[in-house]
Amino acid sequence: MSTQRGVVWPYLLLSVALLGALSFGWYQTRQKNQLALDAENKYMSSFHKLKWTSENMEERTAKLMATNDTRLQQSLLADLRVSSAQAVEEMSVLPFATLNTTGIESYLNTLQNRADELHDKLAQGGSLTTADWSQMADLRRQSVTFERELSSLLGLVGTNHIRWADTVRVTSPAQSGSAATPITQSVVQMEKALTPPPGATQTPGPTPGESLPAPKMSPGARVDATTAVKAIKAFVDLPLQGEPTFTGSSDPADKGRAFSLYFFSAKKANGTPLDFGVSIHGGHVIYMIDGRPVRDKRFTVSQLADKAAQMLRRWGYPEGRLISTAENDGTLILDFAPLETGVAVEPETIKVMLAMDNAELVGFDARNYWINRHPRTMGAPALSETDARQRVSPRLQLEASPALSLVVDRRRQERLVWAVRGRVDDQRFRVFIDARTGQEVDIQRIAGDPAPPMNEPRAGTGA
Amino acid sequence: MAKYRLRWVVACIVAGLALVWPSSSFDGGLAYAESKAAKDNLHLLAQLVCGEARGEPYEGKVAVAAVILNRTLDKRFPDSVAGVVYETHAFESVSNGEIYRGTTDECYKAARAALGGWDPVNGAVFFFAPAKTSSAFIWSRPQIRTIGRHIFAR
Numbered sequence: 001m002s003t004q005r006g007v008v009w010p011y012l013l014l015s016v017a018l019l020g021a022l023s024f025g026w027y028q029t030r031q032k033n034q035l036a037l038d039a040e041n042k043y044m045s046s047f048h049k050l051k052w053t054s055e056n057m058e059e060r061t062a063k064l065m066a067t068n069d070t071r072l073q074q075s076l077l078a079d080l081r082v083s084s085a086q087a088v089e090e091m092s093v094l095p096f097a098t099l100n101t102t103g104i105e106s107y108l109n110t111l112q113n114r115a116d117e118l119h120d121k122l123a124q125g126g127s128l129t130t131a132d133w134s135q136m137a138d139l140r141r142q143s144v145t146f147e148r149e150l151s152s153l154l155g156l157v158g159t160n161h162i163r164w165a166d167t168v169r170v171t172s173p174a175q176s177g178s179a180a181t182p183i184t185q186s187v188v189q190m191e192k193a194l195t196p197p198p199g200a201t202q203t204p205g206p207t208p209g210e211s212l213p214a215p216k217m218s219p220g221a222r223v224d225a226t227t228a229v230k231a232i233k234a235f236v237d238l239p240l241q242g243e244p245t246f247t248g249s250s251d252p253a254d255k256g257r258a259f260s261l262y263f264f265s266a267k268k269a270n271g272t273p274l275d276f277g278v279s280i281h282g283g284h285v286i287y288m289i290d291g292r293p294v295r296d297k298r299f300t301v302s303q304l305a306d307k308a309a310q311m312l313r314r315w316g317y318p319e320g321r322l323i324s325t326a327e328n329d330g331t332l333i334l335d336f337a338p339l340e341t342g343v344a345v346e347p348e349t350i351k352v353m354l355a356m357d358n359a360e361l362v363g364f365d366a367r368n369y370w371i372n373r374h375p376r377t378m379g380a381p382a383l384s385e386t387d388a389r390q391r392v393s394p395r396l397q398l399e400a401s402p403a404l405s406l407v408v409d410r411r412r413q414e415r416l417v418w419a420v421r422g423r424v425d426d427q428r429f430r431v432f433i434d435a436r437t438g439q440e441v442d443i444q445r446i447a448g449d450p451a452p453p454m455n456e457p458r459a460g461t462g463a
Numbered sequence: 464m465a466k467y468r469l470r471w472v473v474a475c476i477v478a479g480l481a482l483v484w485p486s487s488s489f490d491g492g493l494a495y496a497e498s499k500a501a502k503d504n505l506h507l508l509a510q511l512v513c514g515e516a517r518g519e520p521y522e523g524k525v526a527v528a529a530v531i532l533n534r535t536l537d538k539r540f541p542d543s544v545a546g547v548v549y550e551t552h553a554f555e556s557v558s559n560g561e562i563y564r565g566t567t568d569e570c571y572k573a574a575r576a577a578l579g580g581w582d583p584v585n586g587a588v589f590f591f592a593p594a595k596t597s598s599a600f601i602w603s604r605p606q607i608r609t610i611g612r613h614i615f616a617r
Contacts, residue, residue: 098600289581328576351580353576363581367582
């Protein structure tokens with residue numbers, strides 16, 4: 001009997017353990033399933049939002065073709081600009097990243113670009129031409145196709161027989177086969193259907209290389225890597241440990257029509273690594289990066305601004321106006337716009353980053369200067385400084401005298417402006433007034449640190 | 464006989480545990496990360512930098528952050544850092560949870576440098592580890608440069 005009792009206890013314990021394990025496993029599996037369902041809901045939500053934006057685009061393009069009122073046209077174009085951008089956002093959530101969706105991207109990009117351009121045209125007092133209407137008619141046809149194809153897909157998804165999880169699996173980059181689901185097949189179908197009609201001019205999506213700007217004028221004669229090393233040695237303000245090491249080059253044969261660079265790594269005497277980009281044409285140091293952590297702040301903004309200005313002079317850059325500063329993790333980023341006949345040319349802004357503990361150079365970027373530099377005819381401002389002051393909002397308290405600047409507006413046009421610095425309550429701004437027309441071109445909020453640490457007060461800005 | 468029964472029961476328990484034990488557990492890191500990212504792009508950028516470029520040189524970390532910011536300016540991609548980072552299947556570290564493994568000071572510094580305007584990869588919008596990637600699409604992109612174990616392309 002005692003032997004039997006001795007056998008019963010282990011069985012009892014094991015049964016309890018089994019029950020415990022089963023209930024724990026059941027709980028965990030339930031949680032896992034809930035997460036899978038949440039993911040399914042996320043995809044479904046994005047799909048329905050995409051469908052909704054496609055309906056908006058279809059409806060807005062239809063109304064646009066029917067209205068003759070300029071204000072209504074502007075309003076519809078503004079809606080189309082927003083809806084097409086929203087559609088790109090929703091597309092990015094759906095598991096289509098590894099599918100070829102260039103036609104869909106091209107349609108959405110073209111719609112966004114054209115809506116933006118035409119909206120601006122109307123806002124400037126212009127009117128839509130026959131060519132504009134013809135292109136909008138093409139985009140209208142594509143909007144109808146896009147909406148119709150999404151409706152078909154909704155028919156599949158709405159039956160509850162298709163889950164996104166399968167599509168997520170087959171479109172994963174880890175999958176190498178040509179597995180397909182009804183959803184991927186539907187996207188392929190949509191891609192085919194969105195091919196622009198014969199003869200239609202459709203702006204393609206950004207293609208490789210096109211988005212990268214090339215220098216507007218030659219930065220100089222072609223140099224070899226040895227000359228580039230000499231340029232680095234002349235550039236740095238502290239001795240280096242050994243020679244800079246060549247680590248590669250970007251577009252050395254100038255095929256991409258962009259900015260071709262040599263890349264180098266080096267070490268300071270104390271062993272801190274530095275990285276450089278040197279232009280293949282001209283042998284100019286275009287950028288420098290030093291990741292040294294900076295803990296203390298011993299130098300003031302004005303001391304560092306003086307030091308940066310001295311450095312720019314030593315490197316041979318023209319006199320510049322300090323247009324903004326921002327503290328960044330113990331370093332100070334100073335933006336200098338070169339002066340040309342008293343006008344600060346902001347598209348050519350040079351960035352200098354100095355450590356706030358010892359005023360050492362820890363970063364440099366002159367890409368904008370070398371890309372945007374070209375001869376300009378500034379012309380005289382039609383508006384006086386006093387006129388510019390009167391044009392700004394009465395709520396803006398001026399902090400400095402308006403100064404002439406050359407800026408690029410959102411249509412990428414260079415404009416001579418009066419830059420007016422001021423504040424409204426605790427917010428600081430730079431307001432740009434067109435020096436010829438008096439129009440308020442743009443407004444820039446001075447936010448201080450571009451990425452302030454959480455739970456810490458924002459650093460102020462100088463200049 | 465009792466000994467065999469005992470073995471059988473133990474075997475059943477082990478098999479049962481193997482069947483029902485979840486393959487991975489979720490610790491709520493996602494929600495925490497998202498709430499932080501909503502406050503500032505910096506934190507999400509730094510997380511992705513650490514997830515994708517842990518162990519890479521500092522310049523490689525800045526380059527990864529610059530790619531994210533370059534994507535936000537390219538109309539093929541979402542406008543926001545969160546939209547780009549969480550694009551489905553876009554980043555392996557997001558898919559496998561590496562992004563939530565802890566963020567170092569250097570990753571924050573690199574993210575800050577990219578937000579400050581530094582771009583060591585001249586406008587690249589793609590990067591990949593050649594040792595791990597066989598995708599024909601990514602290999603077809605014009606390559607800009609290699610930093611550490613990553614090739615950057617546009």
